[in-house]
C-alpha cells in the first residue's frame with residue numbers, strides 16, 4: 171500500500187509498504203480518507219526527539235472508514251465513518267485505574283500512532299481498542315471540522331481543563347496557532363472573562379478575536395509580560411495556557427501568573443535538550459502557590475464524542491483552522507513541506523486521500 175513515511179532523520183517520502191495486520195482482537199483496521207499534518211509530524215522528521223522505528227508511517231490526525239474489525243469489537247462495523255484521535259490509549263493497562271491514561275504502562279504510550287506504530291498517512295492503519303478509542307462521525311458534522319478534533323480541539327481544550335477556569339477568570343494564551351485558537355474557545359466555554367491572546371500573524375490574531383479573545387497582543391511590538399501585568403493591575407492572570415513561543419515562554423508565563431491560585435498549563439513541545447526555566451523571583455522563590463500542568467491532548471471515545479457534539483450543536487467552530495487543502499499522496503507531501511515552512515496564512519492543512 172501507499173504511505174508517507176519517515177525514511178530516515180530529516181527525510182520523509184511517499185513509499186510502498188506492506189499492509190498492517192490486525193492482531194489486536196479489540197482493534198480495527200481503517201482506511202484514512204481525510205488527514206492533516208501536525209507540527210509534531212514535522213518534529214518527528216526534523217526534530218531531536220526519541221529514536222523512531224524504521225520506515226515509520228507518519229500522521230496521527232485523521233478520519234476514515236473502517237475496513238476490518240477485531241473479533242471483540244462490539245460497537246463498530248465495516249463501513250463506519252470514524253474519527254481517529256491522535257491519542258489512542260492502552261485501556262487494558264492497570265495504570266488507567268489511577269487515571270493515568272496517556273502514559274499507562276510507559277511514557278507517552280497513548281501517543282502510539284506515528285510514534286511507536288504506523289500512523290494515518292497510509293491506505294490502511296490500525297487502531298487498538300476501537301470501542302474505547304474511535305468515535306462515529308455524526309452525519310451533520312463537517313468532515314474537516316471533525317478532523318480538527320483528532321488533535322487540535324482535544325489538545326487546546328486539555329489546557330483549558332487543566333486551568334479549572336471559574337466564571338470570569340482572566341486567562342492568557344501564549345501562541346495562537348491551531349492549538350492556541352482552540353484553547354481560547356475552550357476557555358470561553360469554561361467561562362473565562364478576559365482572554366489575552368499572544369501571537370503575531372494577522373490571520374491568527376483575527377481568529378483569536380473571533381473565537382473569544384478580548385485582547386490580542388503582538389509579541390513583536392509589545393512587551394507581553396508588561397502589557398498583561400499592567401492590564402491586570404499587576405495581579406496577573408488566573409491561568410496561562412502555553413501553546414507556542416520560544417523557550418523563554420515558560421518564564422513569561424510564570425511572570426504573568428497570579429500568586430496563590432494561578433495555574434500554568436503547558437501544551438507546547440519544548441524541543442531539544444536543556445532546561446525549561448523560570449526565575450526564582452517570579453515563582454516566589456518556589457513558594458508562590460502557582461501550579462504547573464504539563465499536558466497532552468486527551469484521547470478516548472467518549473471525549474471525542476463530546477467534542478464532536480460541540481461541533482454538532484454549534485458551540486465551537488473549527489472550520490477556519492483549515493486554510494490549505496490538498497489531494498492524494500503528492501498533495502500530502504506538499505502539505506508536509508508547507509507545514510515545515512509555516513508561511514503566513516497557513517494554519518492547518520486537510521488532505522483528501524480518496525482522490526489522486
Ligand code: ZN
Pocket residue numbers: 208209210211230231256321
Ligand atoms: Zn498532532
